[in-house]
Amino acid sequence: MKSSNLTKIKEYLQSRLFKPSLFEVDGLLKHIQTKRELRILYGETYDLFGLTIDSIKNYFLLEYLTRLLKEEDISVEAVLLIGDVASIRNINVDDKNAVLKQIERNLKIINKIVNKYHLSFKVKKMSSIFKTQQFITNFQKVQQFYEQSNVMKDLLEETVLKNRVKQELAVGFKYSLEEVAIISNFDLKIGPPREIKYDKASQIFTGQKPLGIYVNPTYPLGFNYDYFINHPEIDEFGVTPYKAGSNRLQANRIILGQTSREQIKELITKSFIPKFEDLPNPINDIYQISVLSKAVREGKTLSLRRDTVLSKDIIYNLFIDEFNEYFK
Amino acid sequence: MNLMSTLNKINNITIEEEHKNKLNIKNQIDENNLSLVDGQSLKDISRIAKYMNGVHEYIDRGIIYAHLDFEPITTAIANKQPFTIVSGKNPSSSLHLGHLATFRMLLKFQELGGEIVIPLTSDESYIDGKVKNIKEAENIAYKIIAPQILAMGFDPQKTKILFHTQYADLYRISSTFGQYISINQLSSAFGINPSSTASQVFYRGAVQLSTILLPQLLEFGGNKNVLVPVSVDQHPYILLARDVAKKIGMIPPSEVVIPFLQSHKDPLIKMSSSKPDTCIYLTDTPDIVKNKLNKAYTGSVSTLDGHKRLGAIPEIDSCFQIIRYHHDSIDYINQIYSDYKNGSLKSSDLKEITIKFVNDMLKGIQERAKNVSDKEIQEVTLKMKINSI
Numbered sequence: 001m002k003s004s005n006l007t008k009i010k011e012y013l014q015s016r017l018f019k020p021s022l023f024e025v026d027g028l029l030k031h032i033q034t035k036r037e038l039r040i041l042y043g044e045t046y047d048l049f050g051l052t053i054d055s056i057k058n059y060f061l062l063e064y065l066t067r068l069l070k071e072e073d074i075s076v077e078a079v080l081l082i083g084d085v086a087s088i089r090n091i092n093v094d095d096k097n098a099v100l101k102q103i104e105r106n107l108k109i110i111n112k113i114v115n116k117y118h119l120s121f122k123v124k125k126m127s128s129i130f131k132t133q134q135f136i137t138n139f140q141k142v143q144q145f146y147e148q149s150n151v152m153k154d155l156l157e158e159t160v161l162k163n164r165v166k167q168e169l170a171v172g173f174k175y176s177l178e179e180v181a182i183i184s185n186f187d188l189k190i191g192p193p194r195e196i197k198y199d200k201a202s203q204i205f206t207g208q209k210p211l212g213i214y215v216n217p218t219y220p221l222g223f224n225y226d227y228f229i230n231h232p233e234i235d236e237f238g239v240t241p242y243k244a245g246s247n248r249l250q251a252n253r254i255i256l257g258q259t260s261r262e263q264i265k266e267l268i269t270k271s272f273i274p275k276f277e278d279l280p281n282p283i284n285d286i287y288q289i290s291v292l293s294k295a296v297r298e299g300k301t302l303s304l305r306r307d308t309v310l311s312k313d314i315i316y317n318l319f320i321d322e323f324n325e326y327f328k
Numbered sequence: 329m330n331l332m333s334t335l336n337k338i339n340n341i342t343i344e345e346e347h348k349n350k351l352n353i354k355n356q357i358d359e360n361n362l363s364l365v366d367g368q369s370l371k372d373i374s375r376i377a378k379y380m381n382g383v384h385e386y387i388d389r390g391i392i393y394a395h396l397d398f399e400p401i402t403t404a405i406a407n408k409q410p411f412t413i414v415s416g417k418n419p420s421s422s423l424h425l426g427h428l429a430t431f432r433m434l435l436k437f438q439e440l441g442g443e444i445v446i447p448l449t450s451d452e453s454y455i456d457g458k459v460k461n462i463k464e465a466e467n468i469a470y471k472i473i474a475p476q477i478l479a480m481g482f483d484p485q486k487t488k489i490l491f492h493t494q495y496a497d498l499y500r501i502s503s504t505f506g507q508y509i510s511i512n513q514l515s516s517a518f519g520i521n522p523s524s525t526a527s528q529v530f531y532r533g534a535v536q537l538s539t540i541l542l543p544q545l546l547e548f549g550g551n552k553n554v555l556v557p558v559s560v561d562q563h564p565y566i567l568l569a570r571d572v573a574k575k576i577g578m579i580p581p582s583e584v585v586i587p588f589l590q591s592h593k594d595p596l597i598k599m600s601s602s603k604p605d606t607c608i609y610l611t612d613t614p615d616i617v618k619n620k621l622n623k624a625y626t627g628s629v630s631t632l633d634g635h636k637r638l639g640a641i642p643e644i645d646s647c648f649q650i651i652r653y654h655h656d657s658i659d660y661i662n663q664i665y666s667d668y669k670n671g672s673l674k675s676s677d678l679k680e681i682t683i684k685f686v687n688d689m690l691k692g693i694q695e696r697a698k699n700v701s702d703k704e705i706q707e708v709t710l711k712m713k714i715n716s717i
Binding site: 230 | 379
């Protein structure tokens with residue numbers, strides 16, 4: 001049944017799953033209402049350490065949004081972009097092969113999940129998109145725009161670490177321009193807050209697109225409060241959700257097919273639960289992932305508790321009930 | 329008609345203006361505190377406070393409001409690892425409620441795993457002219473202050489009192505560490521000038537920082553995390569000690585900053601033991617406490633009607649501040665805050681509550697202090713012989 005004024009979508013985007021302080025929910029809804037046909041992107045790159053549960057959460061976030069939009073009779077084409085080319089840029093040859101093999105293993109799991117949950121997004125590899133004429137033409141346009149726009153140049157410099165600027169300048173910020181060329185073809189883009197700069201660069205190029213929807217940062221499990229106090233960059237930005245080895249914290253992430261149930265239990269047990277909503281809460285992430293999974297699997301309305309009063313044992317059981325088959 | 333309302337009439341100001349003036353005092357105090365947190369040498373502690381909610385009452389209550397390198401101490405506390413705290417007093421008279429607040433904070437840190445070193449700096453009292461001679465300060469330190477400290481309930485196994493002038497090796501340590509501080513550094517830190525005495529220069533440039541670094545000597549187990557709670561005027565000592573620590577391969581000590589407990593007479597001045605009319609001593613009798621607090625500065629306006637209408641400003645009310653610093657229950661403090669702020673709790677009632685609270689608290693400390701034996705003081709007196717430097 002249709003809800004007036006996209007109420008359900010608004011509630012969803014304003015929930016603790018997202019970081020609405022980084023994007024204008026009302027503006028986004030207005031755009032959705034006017035457009036009626038939307039292309040939505042969620043993209044990932046990978047490392048050697050496998051597919052994280054945080055990636056799965058983001059697939060569910062994308063899927064749930066897609067379903068809410070479809071309920072409003074909005075035509076949606078959602079894409080999960082597998083950034084294979086981007087994953088192996090800037091690493092040595094041996095690692096490149098190992099990462100590509102890992103990506104293939106990830107894809108098998110992703111396809112299994114897509115089938116099990118009847119996920120409606122298309123899974124596309126970046127390498128395949130690069131071969132299309134549409135991309136080649138768009139990339140040339142982005143490149144020409146970059147040459148003439150100092151604003152764009154400044155913004156792209158902010159997308160890389162300071163010690164990488166020289167290296168990127170030497171290749172004309174090719175990687176970043178490829179990103180812009182891809183994402184500028186979409187109306188909406190879901191991603192972690194640290195992707196905001198790419199989205200802004202794309203908006204400068206297109207004059208509008210894509211509108212970013214920023215997911216709450218992902219936090220490592222198994223740490224007490226002092227870890228976050230002593231690592232302010234993780235306190236602020238979290239880790240990269242789709243890179244299991246982000247900040248070398250692979251031992252503190254849940255990786256499908258690799259982390260054991262016992263390890264998951266230990267990670268949950270050792271994790272700090274904050275008393276304030278604006279602090280990192282990886283246990284709440286596990287709760288959200290479990291509830292999202294159930295809602296998507298059963299095709300039902302998502303209902304998240306605002307507080308985290310559930311015990312760690314209950315949250316562990318909720319999680320294992322949903323994802324039992326991926327962990328030994 | 330009470331005194332304030334008479335004064336208001338003479339000064340021709342309305343109740344609203346009186347309230348506004350008091351609000352300006354609060355803002356002035358807030359601005360002063362904020363201006364000290366510059367993000368460089370001192371950082372705001374509010375984010376850490378959220379993480380540590382429920383761990384230390386003084387962090388929860390915003391009494392500890394700034395820090396320098398407190399992060400390693402949070403790791404020690406979270407992981408139940410040992411750390412050391414150095415916090416002392418220059419003896420010139422009995423401790424007062426402001427000191428008691430600092431020692432309550434230390435007690436909590438001790439519960440969280442901290443070993444406490446309490447320097448009693450009779451040398452400092454003398455060189456700053458707070459006593460006639462060192463002997464007088466030593467007597468106060470040994471006969472009044474040490475028993476008061478022990479009466480507060482410190483664990484003797486994890487507490488050491490360092491009587492500066494009776495610890496001969498402090499001269500050895502100070503002569504060594506003082507070598508790393510130049511007169512130029514000292515001048516920029518403390519404003520040493522040509523009229524400063526040689527004793528003042530030696531104390532500020534060598535003795536004080538040696539006390540801070542002492543727990544990291546080999547005899548005390550070597551390098552470790554040390555926390556020094558200070559009022560902001562002592563911040564330069566910490567910077568000097570950190571500087572020397574880096575030069576000699578020790579861990580730079582961490583710092584937390586606590587505001588002075590305001591005098592019961594004026595929110596803009598601190599309780600100072602060398603100025604008897606500014607403070608409530610731990611030795612004060614119930615009648616003296618009653619007399620002092622009945623005349624205490626309040627955050628309320630001078631008419632009951634105005635108080636009910638405009639509410640009070642607890643942040644500058646000396647009675648509320650005493651409750652905030654000393655009461656065990658945060659819920660009780662919050663209740664008093666809200667009732668007083670909205671005008672439902674009268675200033676005279678708050679005074680009455682505070683008089684009873686302070687007298688009950690002091691009665692316990694005074695009785696226990698009376699019974700502290702010489703043997704107990706000797707047991708916690710720091711006597712470690714230093715040979716490593």
